[in-house]
Amino acid sequence: MRRALFFVLAGVFCVGLQCAVSQKLAWQSDAKANQKQLVQFLYPEQVTVAAGKPSVVELHFRVNDGLHINSHTPSEKSLIPTQLMVEEPTGVNFASVDFPAGTEYSPAFSPNDKLSVYTGEFVLRAHVTAQRGDHLVQAALRYQACDAHSCYPPKTAPVAVSVIAK
């Protein structure tokens, strides 16, 4: 019985150690992480939610002045939508993410086109359920920005939020 207890404890220890060693942040695994960002994740760094209950976490972003990015539902299929890619840690479930509706925008170079874009600050609403404890949620916002004359290749902005479930 005691021997069995020992093996169980040793097993738990090994799993814990492996988790500690293998923990990797989003920007550590993404070669493009050092790219110059055109969209910034503003806040929150930390959020407290009710343990085991569905909660909404608002993620605030800002598009650099003079730029726009396609909304989650661009007006044309060929345009790259804004998406949030989430690495769900154990104990946190992301049910869905609400994206705001895009603003209609007609570029000066093509006034007849009506694009669906985000400019300035915008907010994503993530529906999460977290088990009791502290969780580090890492995600990446994929977006494709343009200004009045040019478009920039798609980029991913790192997002990290410490979710405390009580």
Next chain:
Amino acid sequence: MKRNHLVLILVVAALALMVWTGVANYRRRKAEQEKLREMQTMLIPATPASSANAADVPEEDETSELEGKAAPNFTLENLRGQKVSLANYKGKAVLVNFMATWCAPCKVETPWLIKLRDQYASQGFEVLGISTDDLDKDDKKQNAQDKADIAKFVASMHIDYPVLIDGDSISDPYGGIDALPTSFFVDRSGKVIAATVGLHDRDELEANIKKALASGGA
């Protein structure tokens, strides 16, 4: 009795290791959070968003380091899988035009390029469209889909000049293509005589084409 002691020691050691792991994990997470804070401090300007200005917009350097130098040669595939080199066009004036299917200003420029090519082809002018669209190199099925999407774009825009794929692979020798469209005007001797980033008006395109046609001839 000895066996009981041994088991007890092992249990205590296991517990101690678990505590140590927990502390190490906690310290690690603290360090990561600190790193994150530093990173966000770097990313978010100290000034309020309302006072941010055009400095946030990436600068478009209109003067390419390549101007006056030989255009870096490249070999890329066209949509039929045939290899095409810039060197094949020596003696012609060539507009090397970096574009992508998701680039709205490129769609405005493309019809101009088609017409200008028609207009000046007889004088020895060619356009090479260089697609920078992502190509999945690990998944054959996705790769085929990526190419099909580019082909669909080419067909829908009625592009009749060569469009080459995997343009990202030649981005570095061309100074890094940060924004689209980016165009390099190459004269008959293979020298870059002008470069533009972003959408420019048709007249400027035409002036650069004329310049390329007039330069580098035998």
